[in-house]
Amino acid sequence: MSQNSHQEQNLLIPAFLQLRGLVKQHIDSYDYFLTTDIKQIVSSPSNCCVLSDYNPDFYLKYKDIRVLMPSIEEDAVISSITPHECRLRDLTYAAPIEVDIEYIKGNKIICRSGLEIGMMPIMLGCCNCVLRNKSEEELAKMLECPYDPRGYFIIKGVEKVILIQEQASKNRIIVEIDSKNNVVAQVTSSTHEKKSRTVVQSKGSKIYMKHNTLSEDIPIAIVFKALGVQADQEIFQLVGTQKQYIDALGMSLQECSILNILTEKQALRFIGSKIKNSKAAKTGRTKIEEARDVLATVVLSHVPCENYDFRAKIRYLGIMVRKVIDAMNDPKKVDDRDYYGNKRLELAGQLVGLLFEDLFKRFNSDIKKHVDKIFSKPKSSKGEPFDVITAMNKKMITEGLNNAISTGNWSLKRFKMERAGVTEVLSRLSYMSALGMMTRINSQFEKTRKISGPRSLQGSQFGMICPSDTPEGESCGLVKTLALTTHITIDQPEEQISKLAFSLGVEDASLFSGDELYSPGVFRVFLNGQPLGVHRDADFLINSLREIRRKGKISEFVSVVKVEEEQQIHIACDGGRLTRPFIIIEKCKSKVEPKHIKELTLGLRNFDDFVNEGLVEYLDVNEENNAVIAMRHENISEDTTHLEIDPFTILGCVAGLIPYPHHNQSPRNTYQCAMGKQALGIIGYNQFLRVDTVLYLLAYSQTPMVRTKTIEIVNYDKLPAGHNASVAVMSYSGYDIEDAIILNKASSERGFGRSLIVKRQNSDLRRYNNGLSDRLVMPPVIHGDNPPPSIKKFHALDKGGIVAVGSIVQTGDVLVNKETPVNKVDDIEMSKLTDNDFKPSFTCFKGPNPTQVNRLFIACNPEEPFLIKTVTIETRPPELGDKFSSRHGQKGVVGLIVQQEDMPFNEQGWCPDMIMNPHGFPSRMTVGKLIELVAGKSGVFQGKFKYGTAFAGDKVIDCGEILVKNGFNYTGKDVLMCGTSGELVGAYIFSGPLYYQKLKHMVADKMHARAIGPKTALTRQPTEGRAREGGLRLGEMERDCLIGYGAASLIQERLMYSSDVFIASVCESCGNLGYEQWCQFCKSRLNIVKVKMPYACKLLFQELQAMNIRPKLNLSSS
Amino acid sequence: MSEVYRGRAPNIEINKITREKIKFTLSGVDSSVANSLRRVMIAEVPTMAIDVVHIHTNTSSLHDEFIAHRLGLIPLISENQDNYDFPRDCKCTGHCEHCAVQFRLKVKNQEGGVLDVTSRDLRHLSQQGNDVRPADSDGPILILKLRKNQEIDITCNARKGIGKEHAKWSPVATAVFKYTPDIYLNQQRLESQFTAEERKEIVNSCPVGVYKLNEESNIEVVKLNKCMFCEECMRKGEMIITRSASALLNVHDNVVRVSQLKDRFIFKVESSGALKPESIVSKAFTILTKKLDDIKQLIPPLINTR
Amino acid sequence: MESSDNKKFSVAEDETGKGCTFAFTGEGHTIGNALRYLLIKNQDVEFCGYSVPHPAEPVMNIRLQTYKNPPLETLEASLNQLTSVCDLLLSKLDSKNI
Structure with a gap:
């Protein structure tokens, strides 16, 4: 295989991304929920029927459930909607959920189909969305940008994303050492019904089992006995018969005899006595029965147990004990909690599925309550027989879903889940920030804990999660991003796999005794963490399963892992595993040949064909342990099993913006990942049609000269966010110290760095309960040139009372001249309304600078009858204080704007747009930036884009040669002449094109000053925040500095006289606060003195007084 | 005025005029005056x-x-x-x-x-x-x-x-001047201390082809104005002799020395279309003169008050 | 921000009478550097330098110290020299142009 085929292999990656990966995870998981999972929820035995306790004949059965296409019902007319319409009109993009039911009404059985029980929010791009599979033209007709990542919801006009949640794998045994240095094996069992945690713990040399339902730790031997293993020898055989096991278990078994528990019944009784919140008395069961129930259903609930057949549980428990003993003897056997093989990622579909299930259950229990109420009362013979449809509360499901997604609070009573922050508003700062948010992973660890384990970079993350893209600060390492070719699996049905495994020779473990289970050569087979059986020829099973998988007979996402030391084979087909594709290597040759790639380019083949024909395979994190993977063709050796498609895919899409990232110091790449999401640019093709609260755009955005393969795959080259600035790297004028940048005035006047700020203000005319509503009023006529300010603020309005498009408004100008009725509650005759019944409540323009009104948007939606949105566009050229950054974490603020003639120039007349200080390079070591400049410069002469793809990219030597051919120096340094004097600058200056981004932190949004201003009502202290004209806080640490100086008067001035000084009247005799020369306690005017204190102090005293504590002031004159 | 310049009077020679560009040589003036002209052309021609x-x-x-x-x-x-x-x-x-x-x-x-x-x-x-x-x-x-x-x-x-x-x-797309190169080849050292091969190396070190090896294998300057002052030839010369680039510091005895003529400037002015290129240059002189006149007018009152 | 109004030119002399700092408003490096060069060429000039104190303000200072003649006259002489250079070049340009 030659170099060329290696280059062409890359074509697999865009093919992969078209099919899976990036945003497709969200969409595929939601598709699964809408088509499969929702049906499973409704048909599961606990949900499908509603029965009544009072009328045994009554039932309500759900036959089927469907979600239709998105629509909205207005004035009894149902019409389909597009997502853009929802964004503009503040609607929710949702589709009706229809069920087919069968129920009893009176004496008859009635079947009803197509009954709507609520509205399901639809994720954009999923199978029920109108945007699915539409061409670019059709999308344009619906006013959608074809490059919009989709995968988010629109709730009441706001775009919400359900972030990917990362959590530890369920139903797996994790062995770790707890804070008391005891070895602990935990299993979090989670099924559709229950969720609980079982712990097998060693205390000293004895082993116990712990569970929430049990008030005390139970020695493990007692548990075994309760489960039916009466003989001690059997226990040994289950765990292991080697010496270490016998020694370790010995003590525990002694416990049994100490407590005199020898039989199953005794053990069950013992456990029954330890159950918390025992309901034995109420429901009339004995302790023994209850204990048996607990063991069957609550403890280790994910292990199947039918009819109290505990054999599977016994084996499982035996495995857990064995693991604990192994870890006691060899500390290295402890599991790594942060290993990605032990983690699962939860996607939108699963989370909404849980929510829907909870809401559906509540819906049903509501119906049940209503039904019970009806049936418990004596039946009146007259009137219509009761129709259960009237009891259905459609709003419950609709609003439950909408509220959960819009607030991000997932509170499910059944699973006892209270999660906050599950959803976020999709960040539309730039195209990259939207895409970055769609690939973000949220970890469930709290941000306050300091353990470094979850935050640090894990080896098993390689290729699955981007190593550079994580925020700085408190969520560093907890919030991660997916790499480019990662795919998250979806649940597959288990029976098919287990049947296949059994037919391949897996023998049921119950046929074996404990000893035989652990003999060498016998491998225990697990499916999704549950023991399936054993197999005597591990390689045969593994190779056959893999062959079958490569032929496409079972799902490509099933993983088969051989763990040699433990003698285990793990088969996994559950959802939420991270996998990624590799090329299969057989006999030192790649199975993907040039002819396959050719067929791919011709469109005859897509990525799935590669997988189904066994050319490409998905490996998850665990299976990677069994594979020997070559990075490149040259590294293929004899035992190589797989080949990476391309190494640059270890980075995510935001890190893919960086050219030559492999030449940069790695923290710089991380900083760029954060800043690339704040760069101003083009949001999407429909950016001027959107009405967002704030949109930051760049007027003349340019596509980068030096790009990477990721940029082209992700379409950043079509929606770029920056300029190719001509940069000279030199010290100039001294105003460029500490990373400041010097800008060319003429360049900025010609459009460099010019940003557009698009803002929106809402105003709505509400209707009140008494029938009155807000109204629009004609503005007063303005005469003359200098009207008083109270009239002048109406200058922008047209006759209808709404601002005229194109007028320039300032702070305080009225945008919508609205009046609200004074009396919103009482009924008033419409004809008797006068002007006095209304008071003005106009919407004013808020914003520091005069801006032009660009668009007006008037709409209505079911909640607000008249909605007015005003869109203003402000154009901001760059000024001193605006923040710019290159793509290598080199940020800086504009320090000086210099005339073009003062700028250094070369002999062809070129002068830089921007001057960067060279002191930014030595400590930061961003060599990638130097190479980007040379590559970009050579690309300018050739007229071609250059590539700076990670671990590849155009070579500096080649770029140097091109520079030389065009008459420039191969180092990228030029001879420049100084603009102020005309003489040659004494050194060669490194100059060329660099891609610079303008970041959203602009000085116009931040500059703030206050001398005296508004004060808070409660504490009479200066307000906080720029929007409220607030003051700057002298915080506790600053106060400590002043104390250190001994500047007592300064402290008093800052903290009292300039803030909330208050002259309180205090009564000398009783020490209480009085007012205006009167003491209420002494009831006299005498002895009142004036005391200066901060108002907050006086407030504290009054609050204490309200709690019956008397702060008595003892005064003495000084 | 000519005593200031000691021999070479200010002179301007037009090399080439097209509809958009003008290339001329300004000589006999200092770089500060040439720069002032350039600055006025960019920023002060209305x-x-x-x-x-x-x-x-x-x-x-x-x-x-x-x-x-x-x-x-x-x-x-x-x-x-x-x-x-x-x-x-x-x-x-x-x-x-x-x-x-x-x-x-x-x-x-x-x-x-x-x-x-x-x-x-x-x-x-x-x-x-x-x-x-x-x-x-x-x-x-x-x-x-x-x-x-x-x-x-x-x-x-x-x-x-x-x-x-x-x-x-601004009426110009670009207005720029460059210095005329002044190349000195120490032919005596070149012939005695360098082989023909090494001389060829020096010729090839120039990225724009300023030098050529003539029939006697000596270095000749053929394209003087293409020199871009990269000093590769200087470095090459010193390195061949001393095997160390730091020998460049010894300015007096270099084999090849590249410097600029201090009073000869080649101007290239490209108009944006607003004015004809020659108009830009002549207007620039006019405006410069006017600025000086404006200042001159302010002086007599001050002298009178002294 | 136009260039020809507020053109001021103030002089600050020192005790010797031979040293002056001229402060020009509305001029910058364009005039400053050229004048400085011509002043230095003058044999009578002991010291001459120019600076732009702050890039945000359109102020330019020239400091001139002479041996014999009053500085204002020396300045006037240099201005005349520069004017004549420009006139000469302009006439040569016009003649070659036609």
Whole structure:
């Protein structure tokens, strides 16, 4: 295989991304929920029927459930909607959920189909969305940008994303050492019904089992006995018969005899006595029965147990004990909690599925309550027989879903889940920030804990999660991003796999005794963490399963892992595993040949064909342990099993913006990942049609000269966010110290760095309960040139009372001249309304600078009858204080704007747009930036884009040669002449094109000053925040500095006289606060003195007084 | 004045004039004077450009300020800008025929498809300002594009100004000068201490081909003006002899020495279309003289008060 | 921000009468550097330098110290020299142009 085929292999990656990966995870998981999972929820035995306790004949059965296409019902007319319409009109993009039911009404059985029980929010791009599979033209007709990542919801006009949640794998045994240095094996069992945690713990040399339902730790031997293993020898055989096991278990078994528990019944009784919140008395069961129930259903609930057949549980428990003993003897056997093989990622579909299930259950229990109420009362013979449809509360499901997604609070009573922050508003700062948010992973660890384990970079993350893209600060390492070719699996049905495994020779473990289970050569087979059986020829099973998988007979996402030391084979087909594709290597040759790639380019083949024909395979994190993977063709050796498609895919899409990232110091790449999401640019093709609260755009955005393969795959080259600035790297004028940048005035006047700020203000005319509503009023006529300010603020309005498009408004100008009725509650005759019944409540323009009104948007939606949105566009050229950054974490603020003639120039007349200080390079070591400049410069002469793809990219030597051919120096340094004097600058200056981004932190949004201003009502202290004209806080640490100086008067001035000084009247005799020369306690005017204190102090005293504590002031004159 | 220059009087030689560019050589002056000339050409030669924009109707996809910015950057032929006053000097309030030229841009796309609105659509409002028009003889300058039923109706005033105030008034695309190279080859050392091979290496080290090896295998300068002062030849020469690049510090005895002539400047001025290139240069001199005159006038009163 | 109004030019002399600092408003490196060069060429000039104190303000200072003649006259002489250079070059340009 030659170099060329290696280059062409890359074509697999865009093919992969078209099919899976990036945003497709969200969409595929939601598709699964809408088509499969929702049906499973409704048909599961606990949900499908509603029965009544009072009328045994009554039932309500759900036959089927469907979600239709998105629509909205207005004035009894149902019409389909597009997502853009929802964004503009503040609607929710949702589709009706229809069920087919069968129920009893009176004496008859009635079947009803197509009954709507609520509205399901639809994720954009999923199978029920109108945007699915539409061409670019059709999308344009619906006013959608074809490059919009989709995968988010629109709730009441706001775009919400359900972030990917990362959590530890369920139903797996994790062995770790707890804070008391005891070895602990935990299993979090989670099924559709229950969720609980079982712990097998060693205390000293004895082993116990712990569970929430049990008030005390139970020695493990007692548990075994309760489960039916009466003989001690059997226990040994289950765990292991080697010496270490016998020694370790010995003590525990002694416990049994100490407590005199020898039989199953005794053990069950013992456990029954330890159950918390025992309901034995109420429901009339004995302790023994209850204990048996607990063991069957609550403890280790994910292990199947039918009819109290505990054999599977016994084996499982035996495995857990064995693991604990192994870890006691060899500390290295402890599991790594942060290993990605032990983690699962939860996607939108699963989370909404849980929510829907909870809401559906509540819906049903509501119906049940209503039904019970009806049936418990004596039946009146007259009137219509009761129709259960009237009891259905459609709003419950609709609003439950909408509220959960819009607030991000997932509170499910059944699973006892209270999660906050599950959803976020999709960040539309730039195209990259939207895409970055769609690939973000949220970890469930709290941000306050300091353990470094979850935050640090894990080896098993390689290729699955981007190593550079994580925020700085408190969520560093907890919030991660997916790499480019990662795919998250979806649940597959288990029976098919287990049947296949059994037919391949897996023998049921119950046929074996404990000893035989652990003999060498016998491998225990697990499916999704549950023991399936054993197999005597591990390689045969593994190779056959893999062959079958490569032929496409079972799902490509099933993983088969051989763990040699433990003698285990793990088969996994559950959802939420991270996998990624590799090329299969057989006999030192790649199975993907040039002819396959050719067929791919011709469109005859897509990525799935590669997988189904066994050319490409998905490996998850665990299976990677069994594979020997070559990075490149040259590294293929004899035992190589797989080949990476391309190494640059270890980075995510935001890190893919960086050219030559492999030449940069790695923290710089991380900083760029954060800043690339704040760069101003083009949001999407429909950016001027959107009405967002704030949109930051760049007027003349340019596509980068030096790009990477990721940029082209992700379409950043079509929606770029920056300029190719001509940069000279030199010290100039001294105003460029500490990373400041010097800008060319003429360049900025010609459009460099010019940003557009698009803002929106809402105003709505509400209707009140008494029938009155807000109204629009004609503005007063303005005469003359200098009207008083109270009239002048109406200058922008047209006759209808709404601002005229194109007028320039300032702070305080009225945008919508609205009046609200004074009396919103009482009924008033419409004809008797006068002007006095209304008071003005106009919407004013808020914003520091005069801006032009660009668009007006008037709409209505079911909640607000008249909605007015005003869109203003402000154009901001760059000024001193605006923040710019290159793509290598080199940020800086504009320090000086210099005339073009003062700028250094070369002999062809070129002068830089921007001057960067060279002191930014030595400590930061961003060599990638130097190479980007040379590559970009050579690309300018050739007229071609250059590539700076990670671990590849155009070579500096080649770029140097091109520079030389065009008459420039191969180092990228030029001879420049100084603009102020005309003489040659004494050194060669490194100059060329660099891609610079303008970041959203602009000085116009931040500059703030206050001398005296508004004060808070409660504490009479200066307000906080720029929007409220607030003051700057002298915080506790600053106060400590002043104390250190001994500047007592300064402290008093800052903290009292300039803030909330208050002259309180205090009564000398009783020490209480009085007012205006009167003491209420002494009831006299005498002895009142004036005391200066901060108002907050006086407030504290009054609050204490309200709690019956008397702060008595003892005064003495000084 | 000539005593200042000790021998070489200031002189200007025009090398090449085209419709857009002029290349001339200025000699006998110092770099500071040449630079002053360059700076005046970029920033202080006045031209006309659109400065005030009244928008009556705009239903296009670009907003008002964006279009106004683009209109300002259109270069207008301003050969007769002497006839107009600077707005601040004109005695009128608002605008008049002495300080502004009015244009109207009124286009509506009625047919469908995409209609390009270009500088050719700018129409004068009165015959009088006809000489000031967009410099688009090379091709129309695109202002914006309209979709079906979108229209714009704009009246704009073109006023006189200089580049210092805004880059739209700068008449040059670029105005630049460079020094003439002065190459000294120590032929004696070259013949004695270097082999023919090594001399060839020095010739090849030049990226732009300034040198050539002649029939006797000696180095000859053929393209003097292409030298870009990269000093590769100097470095190569020293390295071959001493195997160390630091020998360059010894300036007196270099094998190859590249320096600049201190009083000979090659100017290249490319016009944006607003003025003819030779007009730019002569106007630059005029303006420079005027600036000096303005200062000179302020001196006598001060001398009198002493 | 126009260049020709507020053109001021103030002089600050020192005790010797032979040293002066001229402060120009509205001029910058364009005039400053050229004048400085010509002043230095003058034999009578002991010291001459120019600076732009702050890039945001359109102020330019020239400091001149002479041996014999009053500085204002020396300045006037240099201005005349520069004017004549420009005139000469302009006439040569016009003649070659036609």
